Amino acid sequence: MRQFVVCGHDAPTTPDFPLDDLPGAAGRLDLLCRCVNAGLFLSHGIREDARVHLVLGDEYTVRFDGETARGLHPDERSTAARVREALEQREDAIGHMPADVNPGVELYRMGLADTLDALSGTVVQLHEDGAAVADADPPTDPVFVLSDHSDFTDAEAELLADAADRRVRLGPDAIHADHAISVAHNYLDTDGYTDYGGPTN
Amino acid sequence: MRQFVVCGHDAPTTPDFPLDDLPGAAGRLDLLCRCVNAGLFLSHGIREDARVHLVLGDEYTVRFDGETARGLHPDERSTAARVREALEQREDAIGHMPADVNPGVELYRMGLADTLDALSGTVVQLHEDGAAVADADPPTDPVFVLSDHSDFTDAEAELLADAADRRVRLGPDAIHADHAISVAHNYLDTDGYTDYGGPTN
Numbered sequence: 423m424r425q426f427v428v429c430g431h432d433a434p435t436t437p438d439f440p441l442d443d444l445p446g447a448a449g450r451l452d453l454l455c456r457c458v459n460a461g462l463f464l465s466h467g468i469r470e471d472a473r474v475h476l477v478l479g480d481e482y483t484v485r486f487d488g489e490t491a492r493g494l495h496p497d498e499r500s501t502a503a504r505v506r507e508a509l510e511q512r513e514d515a516i517g518h519m520p521a522d523v524n525p526g527v528e529l530y531r532m533g534l535a536d537t538l539d540a541l542s543g544t545v546v547q548l549h550e551d552g553a554a555v556a557d558a559d560p561p562t563d564p565v566f567v568l569s570d571h572s573d574f575t576d577a578e579a580e581l582l583a584d585a586a587d588r589r590v591r592l593g594p595d596a597i598h599a600d601h602a603i604s605v606a607h608n609y610l611d612t613d614g615y616t617d618y619g620g621p622t623n
Numbered sequence: 624m625r626q627f628v629v630c631g632h633d634a635p636t637t638p639d640f641p642l643d644d645l646p647g648a649a650g651r652l653d654l655l656c657r658c659v660n661a662g663l664f665l666s667h668g669i670r671e672d673a674r675v676h677l678v679l680g681d682e683y684t685v686r687f688d689g690e691t692a693r694g695l696h697p698d699e700r701s702t703a704a705r706v707r708e709a710l711e712q713r714e715d716a717i718g719h720m721p722a723d724v725n726p727g728v729e730l731y732r733m734g735l736a737d738t739l740d741a742l743s744g745t746v747v748q749l750h751e752d753g754a755a756v757a758d759a760d761p762p763t764d765p766v767f768v769l770s771d772h773s774d775f776t777d778a779e780a781e782l783l784a785d786a787a788d789r790r791v792r793l794g795p796d797a798i799h800a801d802h803a804i805s806v807a808h809n810y811l812d813t814d815g816y817t818d819y820g821g822p823t824n
Contacts, residue, residue: 442643445698452698456657460805465771465797475747496799497646556813571667593812596666599696599804603796604661604805611794612757621662 456600480533491526552589657801665801681734692727
């Protein structure tokens with residue numbers, strides 16, 4: 423299982439946002455939607471072993487599960503519509519019980535700390551001071567934690583200093599969260615393979 | 624210089640498409656817009672050594688130049704609006720003379736063959752039968768050629784069989800064109816570097 427947790431600092435926590443202005447009025451929801459796309463989609467297929475968790479304003483988390491999702495499309499607008507549908511049912515998310523929104527889409531009343539607590543796996547923080555990914559052994563059941571267009575807040579950084587099993591750097595330049603997800607998938611897809619025809623041993 | 628040429632088989636060649644339905648009425652323009660994003664954007668910056676060429680229906684090509692582009696945003700909708708503005712000026716694109724649309728955005732009346740003819744560099748076809756990228760030396764001034772949600776047409780495949788200097792495979796699974804661009808950038812970003820602090824020799 424590969425999981426990606428993305429902190430959306432300016433993301434909406436109520437459904438009254440327009441689908442026509444995702445970068446502005448919807449607080450860079452465009453970026454978060456691209457993270458869902460990068461996390462779950464293969465060409466003409468879905469990564470069934472992947473989940474993407476969008477943390478909205480440290481208040482709610484929308485979980486997209488590749489194994490059970492149905493009818494997801496890769497474009498930003500339709501994914502944002504799913505987030506909006508999720509937030510419309512926020513009254514049904516109580517404690518750790520999610521609101522069921524659509525097949526494979528659930529809304530939790532949880533911020534980053536509770537979301538990380540609820541996940542099992544190796545928490546990997548993507549960080550500019552981390553080890554180069556090429557030099558690191560691929561983690562088992564990785565939970566990658568990424569930030570949107572803003573840096574992690576001080577509180578998130580403290581939380582991750584405790585929670586993260588590893589800090590990893592993907593390259594010399596800081597890149598967008600969705601691009602980082604594509605690179606992380608490729609790193610895991612190709613590890614241990616040379617000609618991509620099968621395992622090397 | 625890194626260049627990415629993306630064939631949009633169902634993409635619009637006139638500006639009368641709605642920004643609210645990029646996957647449908649605009650012929651998967653959402654995917655092409657994400658390719659512009661993946662090709663040009665760094666976190667809080669632009670890759671000045673990169674260009675993305677969107678081939679629209681083998682009739683027009685919109686060129687986005689990272690060095691001269693101004694005011695580009697990463698979301699699909701605003702990028703699609705740039706494509707629409709470009710197509711509004713299609714009468715000004717004559718022969719190999721482009722229509723100047725916005726800083727860093729030009730429209731050419733050229734399909735894939737003419738676009739490839741006009742570019743210099745090492746043409747790299749991303750192909751499932753290609754060599755594993757990890758085993759290949761990074762090309763000089765690569766021109767990556769990708770397809771949208773559809774395979775290359777027979778005519779494009781024949782053209783690329785002649786034009787492509789290399790065929791490269793990024794991983795075991797076929798991935799979306801925009802994800803492939805992110806992976807290709809990372810491959811080039813990290814080549815020859817170990818700790819990303821500087822060249823290894």
